[in-house]
Amino acid sequence: MIPLIGLVIGIALGIVLRIPVPPPYVKYLGIALLAALDSAIGGLRASLEQKFNDKLFITGFFGNTLMAGFIVLIGDRLGIDLYLAAVVAFGVRLFQNLALVRRYFFQRRHWE
Amino acid sequence: MVKIAQVRLNPFELLKGQSRVSQLQIALIGLIIGFLLVTQFRGQQSASHALRAQTDEDLSEIIRNLNVETNALRAEAASLELQLFKARQAAVDARTVLGDATERLRSLEVLAGSTAVGGGGIEMTITDGDHLLRESDLVDVLHELRAAGAEAMSLNGYRLVASSGLRYEKGRSGGGAILLGSRRISAPYEIKAIGDRETLYQAIVMPGGARDALSSLEGVSFYVTKEEHLVLAPVAAAEETRPADSLGR
Numbered sequence: 001m002i003p004l005i006g007l008v009i010g011i012a013l014g015i016v017l018r019i020p021v022p023p024p025y026v027k028y029l030g031i032a033l034l035a036a037l038d039s040a041i042g043g044l045r046a047s048l049e050q051k052f053n054d055k056l057f058i059t060g061f062f063g064n065t066l067m068a069g070f071i072v073l074i075g076d077r078l079g080i081d082l083y084l085a086a087v088v089a090f091g092v093r094l095f096q097n098l099a100l101v102r103r104y105f106f107q108r109r110h111w112e
Numbered sequence: 113m114v115k116i117a118q119v120r121l122n123p124f125e126l127l128k129g130q131s132r133v134s135q136l137q138i139a140l141i142g143l144i145i146g147f148l149l150v151t152q153f154r155g156q157q158s159a160s161h162a163l164r165a166q167t168d169e170d171l172s173e174i175i176r177n178l179n180v181e182t183n184a185l186r187a188e189a190a191s192l193e194l195q196l197f198k199a200r201q202a203a204v205d206a207r208t209v210l211g212d213a214t215e216r217l218r219s220l221e222v223l224a225g226s227t228a229v230g231g232g233g234i235e236m237t238i239t240d241g242d243h244l245l246r247e248s249d250l251v252d253v254l255h256e257l258r259a260a261g262a263e264a265m266s267l268n269g270y271r272l273v274a275s276s277g278l279r280y281e282k283g284r285s286g287g288g289a290i291l292l293g294s295r296r297i298s299a300p301y302e303i304k305a306i307g308d309r310e311t312l313y314q315a316i317v318m319p320g321g322a323r324d325a326l327s328s329l330e331g332v333s334f335y336v337t338k339e340e341h342l343v344l345a346p347v348a349a350a351e352e353t354r355p356a357d358s359l360g361r
Binding site for chain 1: 140
């Protein structure tokens with residue numbers, strides 16, 4: 001419930017504030033968003049497994065987001081599309097975690 | 113696979129066991145995610161929205177217009193380049209014309225005597241102990257030099273130009289004087305001429321020439337030397353700037 005409230009407030013803030021993103025930074029923001037989503041889904045999975053640790057979650061969230069942006073920066077400087085590595089890594093984990101969440105959901109249903 | 117003893121599925125109860133602080137933190141993270149989502153969507157949309165909104169016809173129209181514009185700009189660049197080339201050409205021509213004009217001005221200045229002239233030439237001194245020489249004798253010598261290609265000449269330090277005149281004036285006591293313009297000049301007459309040294313010298317010393325004619329007179333002696341470097345002063349300024357109407361009458 002609380003994360004959902006936070007999400008709604010964040011969306012509302014984004015709509016109200018209308019912060020323009022210069023085209024070169026769209027890529028950075030996208031990667032950061034992907035990292036953040038990955039952390040959030042990971043957190044959801046961990047909480048389903050009852051292994052949720054708020055310190056791990058929060059440090060992971062900020063660490064991954066910043067690291068993702070940093071990797072894009074390095075890639076830009078080196079002239080390599082290094083952000084693809086971040087996209088693949090976060091994407092794979094995102095889907096894995098989603099699959100697990102889905103599995104737990106159906107297992108639970110089955111047991112009921 | 114992890115064995116799940118107890119799965120809380122109701123999303124509203126997911127964080128039940130967490131402390132208030134960590135719930136707030138998680139809410140903050142939710143807030144950040146939402147904010148990022150909206151901002152990113154907006155940024156992506158504004159980047160591609162403008163083109164995506166167009167139909168295929170519009171897009172091809174835009175491309176056609178851009179092509180036309182590109183061609184026009186290319187044509188403009190070509191014409192500007194041509195203009196630049198023409199301007200450069202004109203500058204070169206102008207420089208040539210200016211060079212020619214400067215050259216001409218210099219030779220005219222030498223002729224008009226408005227500048228000092230330096231160079232090789234001859235210098236001669238004519239003494240006249242008995243006052244026998246007339247202006248015509250000097251004119252003969254000067255004509256001889258002019259014919260031999262003298263570029264500039266002076267008589268007793270006065271520059272000779274096209275308007276210079278020599279005349280003889282009888283004095284009251286019977287004697288006379290030679291006048292150069294309005295100036296009285298007297299022997300020894302010193303003539304300087306700038307030009308080809310050899311030619312000028314030969315013109316003076318040739319048999320039956322000026323030297324022979326003058327030297328035969330009583331009391332007249334004639335010295336001529338070739339000079340490496342002579343400098344002739346310009347015509348005096350006062351003589352140059354006579355009022356124009358005084359010439360007409």
